[in-house]
Amino acid sequence: MLAADPFLLLILSSPSGAGKTTLTRKLQERFPALRFSVSHTTRKPRANEINGRDYHFVTREEFELLVERDAFVEWAEVHGNCYGTSRAEIDRARAEPDCSGMIFDIDYQGARQIRAKQHDAVAVFILPPSMLELERRLRGRASESEEVVQRRFKAAMIEIEHYGFFDYLVVNDDLDTAFRHLEGVVLAERSRRFRRADLAERLLRAGKL
Ligand SMILES: Nc1ncnc2c1ncn2[C@@H]1O[C@H](COP(=O)(O)OP(=O)(O)OP(=O)(O)O)[C@@H](O)[C@H]1O
Numbered sequence: 001m002l003a004a005d006p007f008l009l010l011i012l013s014s015p016s017g018a019g020k021t022t023l024t025r026k027l028q029e030r031f032p033a034l035r036f037s038v039s040h041t042t043r044k045p046r047a048n049e050i051n052g053r054d055y056h057f058v059t060r061e062e063f064e065l066l067v068e069r070d071a072f073v074e075w076a077e078v079h080g081n082c083y084g085t086s087r088a089e090i091d092r093a094r095a096e097p098d099c100s101g102m103i104f105d106i107d108y109q110g111a112r113q114i115r116a117k118q119h120d121a122v123a124v125f126i127l128p129p130s131m132l133e134l135e136r137r138l139r140g141r142a143s144e145s146e147e148v149v150q151r152r153f154k155a156a157m158i159e160i161e162h163y164g165f166f167d168y169l170v171v172n173d174d175l176d177t178a179f180r181h182l183e184g185v186v187l188a189e190r191s192r193r194f195r196r197a198d199l200a201e202r203l204l205r206a207g208k209l
Pocket residue numbers: 014015016017018019020021022023137138140141172173174175176178
């Protein structure tokens with residue numbers, strides 16, 4: 001197990017359609033020092049998605065090559081496609097002087113793999129207010145075929161059964177309320193002593209304490 005790491009690894013997981021992407025975008029605006037981790041995927045891009053911003057879109061062959069080369073910190077097959085977080089993505093963010101952490105929009109399998117490598121990664125599970133509303137959101141997004149919507153909806157209960165692994169649960173009913181709860185998680189986690197070790201030192205050195 002690695003030593004306590006001041007760099008915040010914030011994992012958001014949920015069943016498909018519960019609102020991770022929406023909440024992640026809001027978190028990035030509020031906390032610009034947190035970088036969004038752009039995953040690799042074999043899924044085809046949606047109409048509004050941009051390669052390199054939303055995902056690194058790759059073929060299955062390219063993905064398998066990256067797995068062979070041990071390029072991923074974690075990866076998993078989700079809803080029939082492969083998704084993975086590259087080591088390079090995290091190394092790049094760590095090298096940026098104004099970056100204090102990362103946000104991962106990944107499934108529970110990936111959350112487990114990251115946690116196994118970095119025990120103080122913070123894992124948040126986003127719950128939909130109801131299955132009915134989850135189905136409405138999945139359909140309302142209108143980015144997938146009915147078959148894909150059904151497949152994702154069927155997988156939702158299995159994903160929800162893994163909520164016990166996570167440190168925090170946030171219900172995404174009213175978006176602003178859910179966001180306030182997430183904001184609270186980030187503020188609290190950033191205030192942990194091991195992430196603020198330099199604070200007392202700096203105040204002492206400046207003669208303020
Ligand atoms: N609190 C909310 N109230 C109503 N609609 C919402 C809320 N949060 C998100 N949505 C809508 O629900 C749909 C699904 O949200 P989003 O794409 O963020 O989910 P997701 O968890 O990232 O899904 P996936 O895992 O498939 O990527 C979107 O159309 C989004 O605008």
